Amino acid sequence: MITCPNCKNSLPDWATSCQFCNADVRGIPRPKGSDDVPRHGGKLPDKTLWTIYYVLCAFWIVNGGANLILALTSKQPNYISLAFGVFQLLVGLGLVLKLEIVRGIVNVLSFLSILQGLLGLIGSLMSILAFGALGLIFVLVNIITIVIAGATVWIIGETQTRANL
Secondary structure, eight states, X not given: OEEOTTTOOEXXXXXXXXXXXXXXXXXXXXXXXXXXXXXXXXXXXXXXXXXXXXXXXXXXXXXXXXXXXXXXXXXXXXXXXXXXXXXXXXXXXXXXXXXXXXXXXXXXXXXXXXXXXXXXXXXXHXXXXXXTHHHHHHHHHHHHHHHHHHHHXXXXXXXXXXXXX
């Protein structure tokens, strides 16, 4: 917590102006470790949030690189896999560079993945009747797909909010 020099009220470390008297508090020294304080009521510290974001970036880059290697080393060239690998690699690099158009593309792809997961969940729930325990695996896969896609949308939104401070 910091103290407003004008009205002496306590303010959160991330405040740029006093909520009570509107005084500018950007020049006030912050306590040590205040960089790890969540901003705007977020649940995760900034360092943790950005670590998760860069793990997401690495996932796209590694996945794209792996698809490229598989496409290039196969005996019969598969141009669709090659194009998909290049796309994933470029998306990962765009995420690292925090390009808004790439972040928007990932949000759209994640939304589509959520829809696919929901439709797959409906089908996999019905497959329990036909396949029994195997159908439960399909249910779990679809739930994991939905959770990962939702977390991707969330992490991109949170990093957008915190990057604009």
